[in-house]
Amino acid sequence: MTLPSQPGIPDHPVPERLLAQLFRAAVDAVEPKAALTRAFAKEPPLPAKRVWIIASGKASAAMAQAAEEMLAAQSRTLAGGVIVGLERAGRSHPSIRTCVAEHPLPGPGSLAAALALEDLIAHVRPDDEAWVLLSGGSTSLLAAPVEGSGIAQEDLGALFAYLLESGLEIGIMNAIRKRVTRWGAGRLATALGRAGANTRCYVVSDVINDELRAIGSGPCVADATTADDVQTLLTQAGWEKTPDSIRRYLNAVTEGTAPETPKGTNAVFGRVTSRIIATNADATHAAAARARELGLRVARIREPLQGEAALAGARFVDGLDPAIPQDEPSGTPHCVVQG
Known part of the structure; x- marks a missing residue:
C-alpha cells in the first residue's frame, strides 16, 4: 500500500511502514x-x-x-x-x-x-x-x-x-x-x-x-x-x-x-x-538521511527530546508546525526528526 499520489510528490508507504523504515535506520546506526x-x-x-x-x-x-x-x-x-x-x-x-x-x-x-x-x-x-x-x-x-x-x-x-x-x-x-x-x-x-x-x-x-x-x-x-x-x-x-x-x-x-x-x-x-x-545524534542523522532517500522533506528540531514520555510527546507535537518551513507548498510530505 502507498499513500495517494500528488503531482511532483513521490509515492510513500503507509505511515506505519514508513516510520518503521526510519526507526530501523536509526537503530542500525547505533x-x-x-x-x-x-x-x-x-x-x-x-x-x-x-x-x-x-x-x-x-x-x-x-x-x-x-x-x-x-x-x-x-x-x-x-x-x-x-x-x-x-x-x-x-x-x-x-x-x-x-x-x-x-x-x-x-x-x-x-x-x-x-x-x-x-x-x-x-x-x-x-x-x-x-x-x-x-x-x-x-x-x-x-x-x-x-x-x-x-x-x-x-x-x-x-x-x-x-x-x-x-x-x-x-x-x-x-x-x-x-x-x-x-x-x-x-x-x-x-x-x-x-x-x-x-x-x-x-x-x-x-x-x-x-x-x-x-x-x-x-x-x-x-x-x-x-x-x-x-x-x-x-x-x-x-x-x-x-x-x-x-x-x-x-x-x-x-x-x-x-x-x-x-x-x-x-x-x-x-x-x-x-x-x-x-550517540543519539548518530541515530537521528540516520533517520533523517533515510527519510530524504524516501523523498521526504526533512525538518529537524534541535532541542533535545527529554523528560517524562507523555509530556515530551506533547511538546514534540506542539513543535511540529514551527519546525516546518511556512513557504512549502501545501501537502508537501515532511518528516520532522527530534531526539
Whole structure:
C-alpha cells in the first residue's frame, strides 16, 4: 500500500511502514556490536598485553562479543572478564563471567555484579589492559554501596526508587546516584589504575549531550561534583526522603571523615582513555538521511527530546508546525526528526 499520489510528490508507504523504515535506520546506526567494531578499526594495532573485558549495560553482550572477536583477530590474550546485563549472555569465552542484574532499581544481582568486578580487579597485573564497555542501564546494573560507606543495599534501592519517582532529569539523578555507588564517579578507573592497568572505555551514550560523567554514572571519568553539591540536589528532590545511611555518608564526606570522589587531579586518569562510539545524534542523522532517500522533506528540531514520555510527546507535537518551513507548498510530505 502507498499513500495517494500528488503531482511532483513521490509515492510513500503507509505511515506505519514508513516510520518503521526510519526507526530501523536509526537503530542500525547505533547497533552496539557494529559501532564498537568500527571504533576498533580506526585505532592503531594494540600492544601485546593481557586484556580484561568489563561489559555492562543493555548492550553488554553485543559489545563483549565485538571485543572478543577483535582480540581473537589480533591473537591477543583474553585474561578474563565480566559481562553484566538484564539477561544471561549467550556463548562467550570460558574465562568471562556473566552476571544478571536488575534495572531500573538495583537488587541482589546488582550487588553480585559489583562484587564480581571487585574479584576481577584483584587478579589484574601491572600493565594489563582493561576494556570497559559501557551502555545504558549500567548505573542500576552495577549498583552497590560505596565500600566502607555504611550505606545499606536496601537504602540504595530506596534512593533509586524515589529519584525515579521525582521526575528529575537523568543528569541530575546520575549526579546523585554515582556519588553513593561503588564503581560510579571514576571509582572503577581508580581501582583498575591502582592495580596497574591501562583502561580503555568504549561508551554507547544514552544521555543528552553525551556527557561521559553521566553515562552509567561515569565509572571511568573523574567526578566534578562535591558532596555539598549532591546534598543541595537532594534537598531540592527531598532530603527528608533520603535514607539515613546515605545522609550520614554524605555528611561524613563534607566533614572530611570520608573520602571525596576521585577528581581530575588524580594521576590515575592519565592511564584512562574514553571514547563514545554511538550517540543519539548518530541515530537521528540516520533517520533523517533515510527519510530524504524516501523523498521526504526533512525538518529537524534541535532541542533535545527529554523528560517524562507523555509530556515530551506533547511538546514534540506542539513543535511540529514551527519546525516546518511556512513557504512549502501545501501537502508537501515532511518528516520532522527530534531526539
